[in-house]
Amino acid sequence: MSAAQRGFLLRPWLALAVPLGAALGLGVFTFRYAEGLSYLGNDPADCANCHIMNAQYDGWVKGPHHAVATCNDCHVPHDFPGKYLSKASNGFHHSKAFTLQNFHEPILIKPGNAAVLQRNCLHCHGDFVHQIVAGSTTADDAVSCVHCHRHVGH
Amino acid sequence: NIFQRKQEARNPYLKLVNVDETTTDPRVWGTNWPRQFDSYSRTVDQTHTRYGGSDGPVPESRIERDPWLKRMFLGYAFSLDFRDRRGHAYMLYDQEQTERIAQRPQSGACLHCHSSVIPTYRRLGLEAVGKTLADAAGFDWPAVMRGFEITCQMTYTQAHAELYKTPDGGMGKPWAPSRLDAPPRETLSATQAALAAHVGNAHPVSCVDCHDPNNMELRITRPGFIQGIAALAASDKPLPHLPSIERWRQGSRSRPYDPNIDAFRQEMRSFACAQCHVEYYCSTKATLFYPWGNGLKAEEIEAFYDDYKFPDGTPFVDFKHAETGAPMLKAQHPEFELWSQGIHARSGVACADCHMPYTREGAMKVSDHWVRSPLLNIARACQPCHQVPETELAARVAVIQDRNHDLMQRAGKAIDALMTAIVSAKSAGIDDARLETARRLHRKAQWRLDFVNAENSMGFHAPQEAARLLAEAIDYARQGEIACRP
Amino acid sequence: NIFQRKQEARNPYLKLVNVDETTTDPRVWGTNWPRQFDSYSRTVDQTHTRYGGSDGPVPESRIERDPWLKRMFLGYAFSLDFRDRRGHAYMLYDQEQTERIAQRPQSGACLHCHSSVIPTYRRLGLEAVGKTLADAAGFDWPAVMRGFEITCQMTYTQAHAELYKTPDGGMGKPWAPSRLDAPPRETLSATQAALAAHVGNAHPVSCVDCHDPNNMELRITRPGFIQGIAALAASDKPLPHLPSIERWRQGSRSRPYDPNIDAFRQEMRSFACAQCHVEYYCSTKATLFYPWGNGLKAEEIEAFYDDYKFPDGTPFVDFKHAETGAPMLKAQHPEFELWSQGIHARSGVACADCHMPYTREGAMKVSDHWVRSPLLNIARACQPCHQVPETELAARVAVIQDRNHDLMQRAGKAIDALMTAIVSAKSAGIDDARLETARRLHRKAQWRLDFVNAENSMGFHAPQEAARLLAEAIDYARQGEIACRP
Numbered sequence A: 001m002s003a004a005q006r007g008f009l010l011r012p013w014l015a016l017a018v019p020l021g022a023a024l025g026l027g028v029f030t031f032r033y034a035e036g037l038s039y040l041g042n043d044p045a046d047c048a049n050c051h052i053m054n055a056q057y058d059g060w061v062k063g064p065h066h067a068v069a070t071c072n073d074c075h076v077p078h079d080f081p082g083k084y085l086s087k088a089s090n091g092f093h094h095s096k097a098f099t100l101q102n103f104h105e106p107i108l109i110k111p112g113n114a115a116v117l118q119r120n121c122l123h124c125h126g127d128f129v130h131q132i133v134a135g136s137t138t139a140d141d142a143v144s145c146v147h148c149h150r151h152v153g154h
Numbered sequence B, C: 001n002i003f004q005r006k007q008e009a010r011n012p013y014l015k016l017v018n019v020d021e022t023t024t025d026p027r028v029w030g031t032n033w034p035r036q037f038d039s040y041s042r043t044v045d046q047t048h049t050r051y052g053g054s055d056g057p058v059p060e061s062r063i064e065r066d067p068w069l070k071r072m073f074l075g076y077a078f079s080l081d082f083r084d085r086r087g088h089a090y091m092l093y094d095q096e097q098t099e100r101i102a103q104r105p106q107s108g109a110c111l112h113c114h115s116s117v118i119p120t121y122r123r124l125g126l127e128a129v130g131k132t133l134a135d136a137a138g139f140d141w142p143a144v145m146r147g148f149e150i151t152c153q154m155t156y157t158q159a160h161a162e163l164y165k166t167p168d169g170g171m172g173k174p175w176a177p178s179r180l181d182a183p184p185r186e187t188l189s190a191t192q193a194a195l196a197a198h199v200g201n202a203h204p205v206s207c208v209d210c211h212d213p214n215n216m217e218l219r220i221t222r223p224g225f226i227q228g229i230a231a232l233a234a235s236d237k238p239l240p241h242l243p244s245i246e247r248w249r250q251g252s253r254s255r256p257y258d259p260n261i262d263a264f265r266q267e268m269r270s271f272a273c274a275q276c277h278v279e280y281y282c283s284t285k286a287t288l289f290y291p292w293g294n295g296l297k298a299e300e301i302e303a304f305y306d307d308y309k310f311p312d313g314t315p316f317v318d319f320k321h322a323e324t325g326a327p328m329l330k331a332q333h334p335e336f337e338l339w340s341q342g343i344h345a346r347s348g349v350a351c352a353d354c355h356m357p358y359t360r361e362g363a364m365k366v367s368d369h370w371v372r373s374p375l376l377n378i379a380r381a382c383q384p385c386h387q388v389p390e391t392e393l394a395a396r397v398a399v400i401q402d403r404n405h406d407l408m409q410r411a412g413k414a415i416d417a418l419m420t421a422i423v424s425a426k427s428a429g430i431d432d433a434r435l436e437t438a439r440r441l442h443r444k445a446q447w448r449l450d451f452v453n454a455e456n457s458m459g460f461h462a463p464q465e466a467a468r469l470l471a472e473a474i475d476y477a478r479q480g481e482i483a484c485r486p
Ligand SMILES: [Ca+2]
Pocket: B279, B280, B281, B329, B330, B331, B332
């Protein structure tokens, strides 16, 4: 299991997150109303259900990856079960944050999700960059793709 | 799949031939890593930008271009010959060719940054204790350090001979220019003739100087840097752009900071260059050292020198100015030091990010080993981070560099006026107190101006800091002039 | 909750009450745009950063803080009273309160940038041709321009009376502080007391000064800016950061450049501020003007003044220095000019991007009308573009500002020494030629130092450019000192 996935599991609130996300009225209402269910799908438009994601959506539509990668391709682990763990945690976290409106703006990616992102770059571009990433790709001093390519997504 | 790629990641290269610590001939490495070797070889090409590099068989003279610069160095070898830099391939050749070597005895330490000298250090270090290269324990730091000390005691000619004696584990055929039976450089016309010249076993900076032959990881090989960066880490100066030092400071400090153990990879992408692109002392009164024990800022280095005593107990000085008699300091290419004061360093942008940008080679992405001005390669050096047109990026650099250049010329006028004032004050016979003040100010002013002039980015690496130093240079120069007036 | 937010997303604002060109009372607009009004009202709050803003009932005195600054202005009103700036709500009150007004007759032009004065210009312009406000053709530029000219002929007291006479289309109740029957500011304790003070019909900069009441679009209302920017456009100075001017220059030039017709929206987000945050001439010998006919750089403006002749034919001067007798220039808050030399301007980053960042109110993005130091709001002001921690961003600004501050103090010492030198040289009776040289250098040096000091970002808007100006200031100041010596 990757560092990123472990990261999600170790988060204390996550143990509660999944059941809560399903059970809690707040969680369910928010989740349904915000088309949170379709959120588990792959259509970037689903993400844009939240105006708060509009900037990224607009950027993505114009961006170089529009034709080749969806939001989830970059932001959700590609392997089962990490995919659903991450989505559950992000899904719950998302709705919670959105409902409580208690998140930092502008939104900045958190370390756990940054690691997922990095792994996804490599998932698609690993062969292309395998010479330059020689050595660890996850350690805190691995070549960070976003150091130079922050703008590729949106 | 991911698992397989992880395997690859650990060892992404298949080695066709073996390379080890003694292989200084880059062509041998080239069989394993042709892409990097090809670009590395391009450093024989001569390039020129508004302020960078130099083309033509002989680099342009900086002291002829700026008369005030030549005057600043009167009494010192730099007034004989000081030229624009060019590609890495020329580093040994240009050192061999300079009048500073031809007309002045120099220390063997000079080779520390102009050649693939580590195997020579190792050999001399081992021989000193009655061993041979065969007894080397891998890189063998103790031997290397000892050999380094030994060459610092030698004359340039002695050390140079030792360098050429050390086997390069290579093909004997030349690839980079050298004085040895090469046509005198006046007639030397760039690449071809350069390559035609024979170098025996000596090489400019080579793969082994930056890479661990076992896994190709970056590593530090230069004793001067190892000692300098350790002293810097031990100081209390904040270094927000070097997180691994901040981390080491939090720890037990039971051993000195060691870049090969402590540094992050992104830092290594700058340290590899900071082995040489730094201010140094390199002469006969002490072993080569980098003056960082008190910090990296110009005035912190100045304070370090002001407190420093040579082994023989005399206060530190690089030379006595021929005209003013002031005890001067000489600044050399403080790229690492100035970069450290800039926003790029603070943002984690490494030398290699701009000077060795990644480049697409077919299905592969590699580092461009044609180390040169990023302005020759803006698309790769800058555009990944700055999504603006190349012409616009070039224009932004021009604004910064032109501003710095004009301000530097203004400072040049000021220091020139100061030297004139001291000369006439002396002949007019002013009292020693005022003369001393004027000389002290000459030293301070020139140190700052030289710091910016010797730095090779024409202010780009840290624009505001460079302008600040020039402002102080002007202030001290003019104050010195005032001290000369009744 | 989300449902409500979706509603909001659809229609940005529905007009509840009507506002027109005569509505200077912001509270009326506030009923239509409560969010913007709320933040706008916060400008009565007093804030302080290391170098920015000011708190306490009375802003701190800049001339008491820096004695060399006070000395620079001897012979001019700024030596009586010169304080830190604070929120927009205070602009009229602080002008009314300054000793520069109390002890010196000032021009009516002062109100151009300290109050919602356009309706007064319009009224006076119409009355001058025997009409009334009722005859106004919308904004009515001819009338506004004429009224502007008229107030520039008036004394401050006359113009001030006219301002208070003009109806504000509002609720008569006070919202911002004013001198009129307000407690003297010594006893005034910040917000509450400030609000308690009555303002009659006069207001500080208000909605109508920046917005078209019909569609809320940004617009330029200040005659001084309209004329200044047109002259700048007509010049041949490159302005890469103002693309609409470059575009206008390509065109027929059949009519002057007009920001309300030609400017891009992103430029308007800076022009709205550049109506006031600029260097100006504002006294009795000529109509208020911005000296941009020769470019925006300090030396280009200096050259403009050197060539300028007052209507009475005499050469331009702001004041004669009381100690040195030099004919001086006075620089005022050239934020727009310095910003124009910086990388942010070059990158298309507008004043409003940093000083009025968008904040999200539910589904809506609202510009924060609490115009203030971005350092009080780093997340909104900087992080949209710089994804680094707030503390790190604050530290980067601190590095730039501290460097600039130290260099400015160094320049302060130099100019102080120059003034001392000239004074003693005069009493020692040096020949006029040398005295003239010294005075000319005093003017040049002080112009540059004042330019950086009067600018309010402590170098941040263009760090390298500010350092360059300080370097030149030091150079000229020390040269002047030398000129005073035999
Ligand atoms: Ca040196």
